[in-house]
Amino acid sequence: MLKTRILTALVLLPLMLAALFVFPSPLWAAFSWLIVGVALWEFSRMAGLAGPMQWGYLAVSSAIAGLAWLQGWTLPLVAQLGVLAFWLVLAPLWLARRWRLTHQPAAMVLGWAMLFPCWFAFIELRPTPADGYALLAIMGLVWVADVAAYFSGRTFGKRKLAPAISPGKSWAGVYGALVAVVAYVVLVTQLGWINVSLPLWGLVPLALAMTMVSVEGDLLESWFKRAAGVKDSSALLPGHGGVYDRIDSLIAVLAVTNALMALSRTFI
Template identity: 65%
Template sequence: MLKTRILTALVLLPLMLAALFFFPPHVWAAFSWLIIGLALWEYSRMARIAGLLQWGYLAVCTALAAAAWWVAYMPSALVMSASLLVWLVLAPMWLRKRWSIPGGVPAMLLGMLLMFPAWFAFLAWHPDNSAISGKQLLAVMGLVWVADVAAYFAGKTFGKHKLAPAISPGKSWEGVAGAVVGVAAYVWFVNDLGWLNIPLPLVLLLPLAMGLTAVSVVGDLLESWFKRSAGIKDSSSLLPGHGGVYDRIDSLIAVLAVSHALRLLLA
């Protein structure tokens, strides 16, 4: 399984790097929507939105994304602040109460509320194909990847105290601690390289990164709970060794939305 995961990652990473540094803005917008759209498709399966209703839902969402791109619409700070409520209030409450995904229209609205802010964040963090914005977005995404890898190995090595056994039995508090340590070192490193390009001192960047690490854990747990409540192991089998696209970007969806909202509010 680990070998398959590594081989898949070795294929996907060059594709993402090429998209970040070589795709023109309109192709980047389409490529990033493909990622989000696939995750939305997998979410719709968990929500038991099927048949023509599912394809109609995905078509409407894609049309809305295309229209937003066409008219150069980007959400304001006030609109994006809804993401803070979703990930800092609603998602933790959802995990605490262990609600199932609602059916019908509420499920569709929830899917849009989860996915669209992440897509807008993809565009906002990387509005052109410049190396500066490409490195900045790569640094944000790297935070999620480092947290995931550090949590995995720390949990495998030291994990004894379960984080949320009823939701994701494999996750531990030791894994979270490993993620915190890994992210702290990573943020120091990329900030020293100048990739973050955020006018904040390291003494403020580190607490912000710790907060985003917590958000990434919430995003991961929420998708795990969606799968558990839907009675499935993986969101799909699109990525060998990794499950589905939503499995891979669950934390990234949360971190992108929250980081962009904070950037707008602090600007």
Template identity: 50%
Template sequence: MLKTRILTALALLPLVLASLFLAPPLGWGVFALLALSLGAWEWARFARFDRGEMICFVVGFLALGTAWLFIPLARSWALPLDVLALLFWLLLVPLWLRHKWTLKHKGLSALVGWLVLLAALAGVTRIRELPQGAILLLAMLAIAWVADVAAYFAGRAFGKRKLAPSISPGKSWEGVYGGLLAVALYVLALQYFGVPVFAQLSWWLLLPLAWALTAVSVMGDLFESLLKRQVGFKDSSNLLPGHGGVLDRVDSLLALVPVASALLFGYARLAV
């Protein structure tokens, strides 16, 4: 299993980095749209859509994503998407996890799925379009990765108190604290080395923001875990050998990216 995970990661990592750093912003956007369309297919499986409903859901997401990438007027969705993403991830999802709501209505399942996926697509494309956007986006994505890896090792070494035993039994509060510590060291290193945005923030503002994004990424992970548990899935699919599905790999990013993007561009709007 470990060998398979490593081989899959080694195959995917160059493709992702090449798309991010070598392709123009539009090329990166198309890559992200195609990757997230696989996530849309997995979401349709969570929602128990039949074949026709699944096709409609995935095609609907592709249409929305294509409009976002190629039709300038669609960029007027940016502010509503930011607001909806913040409300969803910061207010609704914590309640969702607490009460363990289920998506029983297929129409609601489709709307939630489109919001989650389109907000993520909008976030990764808007950040990539900024000056030095590729390095900034990679630095932001790595917040979730650093937190995840550190939480895994801290949890294995010190984990005693379960974070959400009925949703994800393997996660512990000690793991979360380890992730927060690692993220603090990581973002301070980014600040020291002059990475855009991180270098412009004072440490006393940078750390709370980074910790907030870490918490959001954990909620994204738990949210996908809850959806899987409710339908009896171990993984979102088997598209990525050793890793499960696309949503299994990007669950934390689906939450982190829209919130980070909304905060970044919200600050830019206020600063004008």
């Protein structure tokens, strides 16, 4: 399984880097929607949508994305506040209460609430190919946390993080992710990939908080899969499951990062 995961990653990573640093803005927006749209399809399957309702939902979602791009829409401030409220309040409550996706209209709204902010973040955090390093630094944080959690959890994991949601995750994985992220932030700061007006002593706590948001995004998708009785969101990516399985943490981190940056531009 690990070998398959690595081989798939070796194919996907160059594709992602090429898109990030080469694609012009319209093509990047389309490429980003392809990623997010497939994840939305996988989410809709776990939510029990099927047939005309599912494809109508995906068609309407794609039409909204296309119109948003053509009109140059961005998320208003109130929507960004809603993003923070969702990921910092509602999502932890969802995990604590372990609600199920039993009401399809509500599930469709939930899909939009999670995935549209992620798509807007892909676009707004990378307006041109020259801005690719800033977005790569954010995505890299999630990837580093994910890899560190995987190996530290396998090596030292005994105390389970959330056994009723994801039995394979442990607190050792979380601690390993936090340690790795600190080292990663120091590195990318030295490389100049992060262009924010925060000293390192302020940036590190923010990165650690984002690591916990990353864990939260991972756990939320794990609960959706557990409630739906499936192991993976799909089988599109050998060794990895589905696209949603690969970007579950990114969905949360990119949305929260973009919301915080929007608020900082407004109030600072």
